[in-house]
Amino acid sequence: MKTLMRYDKTILAGLLLAAMACCSASAVAQDYPDPKERPERVVEGEAVPQDAYRSEVTPVVESVLFYIFGGALLLSAVGLCICRDVVRMATCLFFTLGSAAVLYLLLGAFFLGAIQLIVYAGGTLILLVFGVMLTNKSPWVRFDCKPAEMIAAAGVAIVLFFGLATMLTTTEWAQSTGEARSTTVAQFGKALLTTYLVPFEVASVMLLVVMIAAAYMARQE
Amino acid sequence: MFIVGLTHYLILAAVLFCCGVFVMMTKRNAIGILMGVELVLNSVNVNFVAFDRYRPGGGFDGQIAALFVIVLAAAEAAVAVAICMNVYKNLNTIDVDRGDALHG
Numbered sequence: 001m002k003t004l005m006r007y008d009k010t011i012l013a014g015l016l017l018a019a020m021a022c023c024s025a026s027a028v029a030q031d032y033p034d035p036k037e038r039p040e041r042v043v044e045g046e047a048v049p050q051d052a053y054r055s056e057v058t059p060v061v062e063s064v065l066f067y068i069f070g071g072a073l074l075l076s077a078v079g080l081c082i083c084r085d086v087v088r089m090a091t092c093l094f095f096t097l098g099s100a101a102v103l104y105l106l107l108g109a110f111f112l113g114a115i116q117l118i119v120y121a122g123g124t125l126i127l128l129v130f131g132v133m134l135t136n137k138s139p140w141v142r143f144d145c146k147p148a149e150m151i152a153a154a155g156v157a158i159v160l161f162f163g164l165a166t167m168l169t170t171t172e173w174a175q176s177t178g179e180a181r182s183t184t185v186a187q188f189g190k191a192l193l194t195t196y197l198v199p200f201e202v203a204s205v206m207l208l209v210v211m212i213a214a215a216y217m218a219r220q221e
Numbered sequence: 222m223f224i225v226g227l228t229h230y231l232i233l234a235a236v237l238f239c240c241g242v243f244v245m246m247t248k249r250n251a252i253g254i255l256m257g258v259e260l261v262l263n264s265v266n267v268n269f270v271a272f273d274r275y276r277p278g279g280g281f282d283g284q285i286a287a288l289f290v291i292v293l294a295a296a297e298a299a300v301a302v303a304i305c306m307n308v309y310k311n312l313n314t315i316d317v318d319r320g321d322a323l324h325g
Contacts, residue, residue, distance in 0.1 A: 059224045066225045070233050077240040077260060086250055093256050096237075100263050103230070107274040109284050112291075116266075119291050124259065124298045131252050131302035135309040143249035143316045153246035157239040164235040168228060175227050175275040183281045188288075196285055203292050210296040217303035 065106055073099035084144065086132045090125060097121045108182040230271035237264035251305045251315040255298060262294045 076095035083089045097120045104113035192200045241260030248254050266287040273283025309315050 063223055063225045066229065070229070073233065074236055077237050080256060080260065081240050081243050081247070086252055089253055089256055093259060096260065096263065100267060103233075103267060104270055107230075107270045109270050109273070109281075109287070112270060112284050112287055115288065115291060119295055120259075120263075124295050127295075127298050127302055128252055128255060128259075131255075131305055135252065135305050135315045143318075145247050145249055150247055153243050156246065157243040160242060161235055161239040164238070165232055168231045168235060173227055173275070174277060176277040181274070181279070181281075183284055187281065188284075191281070191285060199289060203289060207292070207296060210299055214299040214303040217300070218306050 062106055066103070069099045069102040069106075073103070086136070087129070090129050090132065093128070094121055094125055097125065110182060111185050111188050227271055227275040230267060234264040234267040234271070237261075237267065249316050249318055251308065251317050252302075254317065255301050255305075258301075259294060259298070262290055266290050 073096055076092045076099065079092040080089050080096065083092055097116060101113045101116040101121070104110075104116055238261055241257045241264060244257030244260060245254050248257065269283040269287040269290070273281055273287075276283075305315050308320055312319050
């Protein structure tokens with residue numbers, strides 16, 4: 001165990017590389033159409049064909065990838081609960097976000113998977129790590145809660161999970177059995193500037209407000 | 222049972238949600254609590270994208286909702302980290318139990 005702990009950074013780096021390799025493999029496994037076969041530009045008012053980027057992943061491959069990355073997601077989420085050191089928690093959170101991005105790719109949301117990696121893993125997580133660096137005298141400072149609180153929290157979480165699981169498994173969801181409808185970036189952009197224009201503008205104003213607020217609150221006296 | 226369907230993704234998101242709730246309840250470090258919030262937001266996103274994939278009919282409203290959740294999470298993290306830095310400046314720690322100035 002001691003030797004394992006000594007090489008923990010090497011192991012982490014290896015895991016990271018493996019995860020990145022799997023991400024790229026699953027992205028390459030999608031069968032992208034030949035660019036020449038796609039229409040040159042979308043005619044105004046004409047819907048982009050739904051099957052422009054049809055996923056060719058078979059259900060079995062999708063299931064195997066789901067179990068691998070879903071398992072990684074659960075392991076890293078449980079690791080986040082167990083770790084008491086903030087930097088280790090941040091590493092666990094990175095694996096959680098990366099596995100979630102792969103799940104988005106599996107579900108046909110390619111753009112969202114990329115955004116998840118860029119904004120969440122690349123932006124938000126780095127911000128949190130900077131927060132850790134700026135607010136701790138030492139990165140190994142830890143605050144523990146009482147064991148009784150830990151047990152109570154675990155009880156609440158487990159009861160919540162069983163309630164949710166019972167509800168989810170007994171409900172009959174109206175669902176299609178078809179394969180993943182992949183969304184193109186063009187569809188996203190069009191929807192954001194037509195149907196979802198108001199939320200889009202509200203979000204942009206909110207980002208401006210947040211930028212000013214964060215710079216104001218974090219300033220040096 | 223082996224082939225994944227909507228329920229698999231929903232159960233996965235439920236576990237993720239419960240882990241996030243657990244992290245929020247047990248961590249005393251403000252940044253740790255923030256990570257719990259990120260877990261909860263991610264579980265919601267997995268739900269959105271899974272429902273979007275398996276629902277009958279066209280459209281991709283679930284993905285748009287997930288996109289807005291990501292934007293809001295990024296904004297929330299920026300403000301929360303700024304608040305944490307202010308708390309650290311005033312209390313010299315980010316132990317949330319010490320921030321009890323408004324405690325009655």
